[in-house]
Amino acid sequence: MAYKDFRDFLHTLEKEGQLLTISDEVKPEPDIAAANRALHNLGDKTPALFFNNIYGYTDARIAMNVMGSWPNHALMMGMPKNTPLKEQFFEFARRYEQFPMPVKREETAPFHEVEITEDINLFDILPLFRLNQGDGGFYLDKAILVSRDLDDPDTYGKQNVGLYRMQVKGKNRLGIQPVPQHDIAIHIRQAEERGENLKVAIALGCEPVITTAASTPLLYDQSEYEMAGAIQGEPYCVVKAKDADLDLPWGAEVILEGEVLAGEREYEGPFGEFTGHYSGGRAMPVIQINRVYHRKQPIFEHLYIGMPWTETDYMIGVNTSVPLFQQLKDAFPNEIVAVNAMYTHGLVAIISTKTRYGGFAKAVGMRALTTPHGLGYCKLVIVVDEDVDPFNLPQVMWALSTKLHPKHDAVIVPGLSILPLDPGSDPAGMTHKMILDATTPIAPDIRGHYSQPLDSPLGVAEWEEKLSHMLR
Amino acid sequence: MHICPRCESNRSEVVTRSPVKGAWEVLLCPVCMFTWRTSEPDSITDPAKYKSAFKVNPEDIPNAAHVPPIPERVQDRS
Numbered sequence: 001m002a003y004k005d006f007r008d009f010l011h012t013l014e015k016e017g018q019l020l021t022i023s024d025e026v027k028p029e030p031d032i033a034a035a036n037r038a039l040h041n042l043g044d045k046t047p048a049l050f051f052n053n054i055y056g057y058t059d060a061r062i063a064m065n066v067m068g069s070w071p072n073h074a075l076m077m078g079m080p081k082n083t084p085l086k087e088q089f090f091e092f093a094r095r096y097e098q099f100p101m102p103v104k105r106e107e108t109a110p111f112h113e114v115e116i117t118e119d120i121n122l123f124d125i126l127p128l129f130r131l132n133q134g135d136g137g138f139y140l141d142k143a144i145l146v147s148r149d150l151d152d153p154d155t156y157g158k159q160n161v162g163l164y165r166m167q168v169k170g171k172n173r174l175g176i177q178p179v180p181q182h183d184i185a186i187h188i189r190q191a192e193e194r195g196e197n198l199k200v201a202i203a204l205g206c207e208p209v210i211t212t213a214a215s216t217p218l219l220y221d222q223s224e225y226e227m228a229g230a231i232q233g234e235p236y237c238v239v240k241a242k243d244a245d246l247d248l249p250w251g252a253e254v255i256l257e258g259e260v261l262a263g264e265r266e267y268e269g270p271f272g273e274f275t276g277h278y279s280g281g282r283a284m285p286v287i288q289i290n291r292v293y294h295r296k297q298p299i300f301e302h303l304y305i306g307m308p309w310t311e312t313d314y315m316i317g318v319n320t321s322v323p324l325f326q327q328l329k330d331a332f333p334n335e336i337v338a339v340n341a342m343y344t345h346g347l348v349a350i351i352s353t354k355t356r357y358g359g360f361a362k363a364v365g366m367r368a369l370t371t372p373h374g375l376g377y378c379k380l381v382i383v384v385d386e387d388v389d390p391f392n393l394p395q396v397m398w399a400l401s402t403k404l405h406p407k408h409d410a411v412i413v414p415g416l417s418i419l420p421l422d423p424g425s426d427p428a429g430m431t432h433k434m435i436l437d438a439t440t441p442i443a444p445d446i447r448g449h450y451s452q453p454l455d456s457p458l459g460v461a462e463w464e465e466k467l468s469h470m471l472r
Numbered sequence: 473m474h475i476c477p478r479c480e481s482n483r484s485e486v487v488t489r490s491p492v493k494g495a496w497e498v499l500l501c502p503v504c505m506f507t508w509r510t511s512e513p514d515s516i517t518d519p520a521k522y523k524s525a526f527k528v529n530p531e532d533i534p535n536a537a538h539v540p541p542i543p544e545r546v547q548d549r550s
Contacts, residue, residue: 027511028496028509028511029509029511029512029513029516030512030513055492055495055496055511056490056491056492056495056496056511057490057491057492058491058492059491121487121488123487123488123498124488128498129509130507130508130509130512130516133515133516133523134523134525134526136478136504136505136506136507137500137505137506137507137508138498138507167505168507169500169505169507170487170500171487175505177539178539178540180540185540188540189540189543192542192543192545193543193544193545193546194545194546195545263542265538265539265542266505267504267505267528267533267536268505270526278526281504281528281536282536282537282538282539283536283537283538283539284538284539285540420539
């Protein structure tokens with residue numbers, strides 16, 4: 001099932017009791033960010049927030065936390081809102097294998113209603129506001145950005161759709177942070193080596209499925225639009241941009257078209273990041289916006305980001321875990337059971353696997369480090385047995401506390417790559433990484449006393465069924 | 473002209489005013505690119521109260537690391 005557009009998904013959230021409208025007047029700062037931070041402190045089943053009475057504005061409407069909980073993530077996939085996380089993971093993995101689903105093309109879109117090409121002022125058009133106190137300015141942090149590979153523009157999968165933080169630094173000017181491990185850095189480099197500007201398009205207020213695909217660490221030549229179709233189970237709807245050969249999400253609220261200015265760097269940041277730390281200030285590329293179009297009375301979607309967990313963590317939890325799961329399964333198809341890479345975008349990853357012989361689990365951990373996502377993340381990989389649920393942290397802690405011998409099972413690999421935003425990396429972008437093997441030693445590794453694992457009383461499964469019915 | 477709370481340059485300019493007249497203005501500093509709204513708490517708007525850890529020295533800005541570095545032009549790519 002597909003959501004027609006962003007508003008369609010908001011209607012579903014409302015119908016399911018997962019959208020809370022705040023009609024009392026709020027100040028742009030600090031109220032909106034504070035409300036969202038507070039919401040994240042209240043658990044993992046929270047609703048989206050919709051602000052429609054913002055001090056100083058006449059008709060601004062801001063939606064936040066749209067995918068910031070497990071119920072909202074389940075609804076994104078068209079599943080019942082109370083679907084357990086592990087079930088969401090396996091269903092996401094099943095749909096991931098339906099990739100690629102070809103796109104559906106349209107000639108026009110609702111966002112063509114209003115078009116601006118002269119005297120663009122993003123501060124007038126968008127209700128921008130500060131998120132965290134040390135932020136260097138107002139950001140777009142839940143917009144998707146579309147760009148093309150210049151060396152191979154005809155390979156559809158190399159058109160990139162990604163989520164990047166963008167600081168609004170002038171009336172028609174944005175700053176962008178291209179993390180080297182992400183695809184946009186490749187496109188910017190191609191353009192700058194030619195001395196050309198890179199055409200880009202930015203979409204705000206999208207259906208959650210394209211935001212999910214855009215934040216999934218797909219392989220470089222895999223199309224996010226074709227993955228969005230796979231996840232929603234029917235072709236994803238796109239329309240052409242006007243100034244470049246780029247596809248845009250049909251259901252977006254606002255589109256900005258522009259170009260990354262070749263060879264230009266400008267002070268950007270700091271920005272409060274998903275690591276729970278500010279990024280620091282650096283000189284980064286600049287995007288000039290040449291054309292804006294939007295729906296009448298557009299809804300501005302934004303995302304509070306900060307110390308985990310926030311909406312980001314729900315948004316990139318399952319969809320970070322699944323590519324790692326699939327890539328590990330490519331190497332070890334009969335062993336890998338599940339992967340939980342939900343912690344700080346996979347800086348920590350937990351892998352559940354069967355083991356074929358002594359030392360096998362450490363090889364699984366090493367493979368995780370060399371997956372495309374692992375190159376920039378996976379600083380700590382914990383490997384557990386097949387009977388440990390990696391999404392159940394008490395079980396993972398049990399495995400660590402009883403299966404791991406620090407002398408044999410803690411492996412440190414020095415001098416590997418990591419995303420520069422990791423505040424512990426030194427220099428930024430470099431780190432040692434660690435594998436913790438919390439699987440049970442098997443031959444020829446004959447360490448420890450593991451021949452008498454505790455089993456359960458007979459009949460537990462029947463009692464689970466019986467009691468769960470009695471508790472309903 | 474206004475004083476930037478972060479780098480204390482005096483070159484900041486108004487980039488927008490509130491649709492409801494008189495509620496607030498948004499200012500932008502062209503030196504350190506800091507943006508703020510005049511209705512924000514004074515820990516953001518007042519140069520004397522802006523957190524010291526986040527202050528920016530204008531002299532450091534030209535030396536900020538390029539992320540990513542600007543690559544060399546490659547002649548046969550154009």
